[in-house]
Amino acid sequence: MTAAPPATTTEPGTGISSSSSASKNLLSVSDLTVLFDTPVGPRAAVDGVSFDVRDREILGLVGESGSGKSVTLSSIMGLTRSDSARIEGSARLGDTELISADESTLRRIRGKDVGMVFQNPMTALNPVRTVGAQLADAIRLHDRTVSRAEIRERSRDALADVGVPAPQMRLGQYAHELSGGLQQRVAIAMALINAPGLVIADEPTTALDVTVQAQVLDLLLAARERGASVVVVTHDLGVLAEVADRVAVMYAGRIVEIGPVADVIDHVAHPYTAGLRASLPRLGTRMERLTGIGGAPPLLVDRPTGCAFHPRCAHTETVCTTDRPELRPVGDAHASACHRWEVLHG
């Protein structure tokens, strides 16, 4: 196993160097806040989020609609910049500060140092260009010196790597000629073609059948095997039990629990995480009824005071309605933002 992905060994400008050791963080996000203008004034879709992505780890960001998990990632990649959004805090990729980076720096990083995979593969695929032309674009955008022969070879290999059958033929096809599962594989091939050190996948399996989902998750694991770190955003805790090393649970714009995935499952330290798990039917153990969580996540314009989860929580006390809990250690590399997390371990 190599210590760093091959393509990031000598990339000037982005600061990701081959010397990054196993303990080093590839990405450090600290106190990220994203404020959107709303009719009632600016509101924080992401509210003081901090986390690290270590070398060769798969970090899962899990949460429901409106929890801020997707906005977190798209803000880091400079994809939420607009007149109605204010982004504060820091996100360092190697030596590069992404939040203040100019557009040309970000363009150099996207697709080269960071590969992105979205829920809908057609977000990434151009309907009127062939698969081959798009893969060639992805290569040439970051390296003008490659020969045509090399581009053809790398494109074919990239498709073969993600298990696309008959890759040579696919190069001449258009996205609409492919099944949903194949489209997602092509999108992943494109995200991985420059061997990025970081892969960001936003709900990459949500619209897919269980068989295809399993194949896509295998691809994320394979990307990690080749040296990349992966951040997976998902609403499905099960997906993270399958692939993630660590998981960060988001609720109402904040991380409410973070830790190694087995710890978060076995020693759950936030009532929301516990509720999410109790919402999921299992194959192995059939429950009469799902305990779940009452109510619904709060709207951006109507966030509760104190702990944002308190109106849905079975353990709420007065302090929960007044004081916002901060993330505090509850175990080894495991933290929870809950005043009353101990009651879960009673």
Next chain:
Amino acid sequence: MAESEILEVQDLTKDFRRGRGPVTRAVRGVSFTVRQGETLAVVGESGCGKSTTARLVARLMQPTSGRVIYDGVDVTRYSTRRMRPLRPLVQMVFQDSWSALDPRMTCRDIVAEPLRVQGRYGRAERGRVDELLARVGLDGRYGDRTPATLSGGQRQRLSIARALALEPRLLVLDEPVSALDASIQAQILTLFQDLQRDLGIAYLFISHDLAVVRHLADRLLVMYLGQVVEEGTGDAVFGAPRHPYTHGLLSAVPVDHPSARGQGPGRLAIGEPADPTNPPSGCVYRTRCYRAADSCAETAPVLLGPAEHREACAFPQARSLVELRGPAG
């Protein structure tokens, strides 16, 4: 047809053809019954024919051949007009509540609409509409709101209230929780259980999510390329699945705990579904099957055995979930 059978479907087949293109056999020779108060689930990947089956059952689509029988009455060839008095028996809830609800109508009008269409909406029914909204967890405040002001979960509740308005005996639910967040999905699943307990209503539940099917289904059909490949009670099929396709689906579901990673036999369903316009000879599943033999290309297996549990496979093998997914899977 037994007294308690609300729906019977016999040898249902549906072909699609675009222009002069090849024929897609979306549903081939599917037969089943649904009894009062039970949940029959249909599970399979995209394109297996489960949603087409739902639409055929709800009479939103005419089958190419086969029969659809509501409460003992063969309605397969019924005209729209003759169907009308029977429509209340079977109602449908769709996955996408956005496109299923008229954005310009209020919640109250949406629930009243089926009553109006059936000529059953008078002054007395206004209270009934509010009752229905309350029954699905939408209190009086919601009556005058429009679907756009509701969350996804609330819109799905509204769809359910509308489907209940005519007091159906069977609800056809086509992926009704697939688009919902986990906590909301759990609430809607619980609502389905409560409604069934209180109203004795039956469900034909279409889903691609095996864990949800395990949770809700009394019996299930596993479909592949338009055909039922395995069927039986939930306990039988999940307890000892026998068709290699069912094995493949179950082995692909993410594990419950990281300790179960890599404990199973790996992915048992190979690649993607075959082309439905050009299905493989013999057993349609053989091109993805981990147990296929040469003889599978020659003879198409048929469902054999008792309805409690049977499969269409020349080489079935009963395997446990632990074998397929590992000890903590």
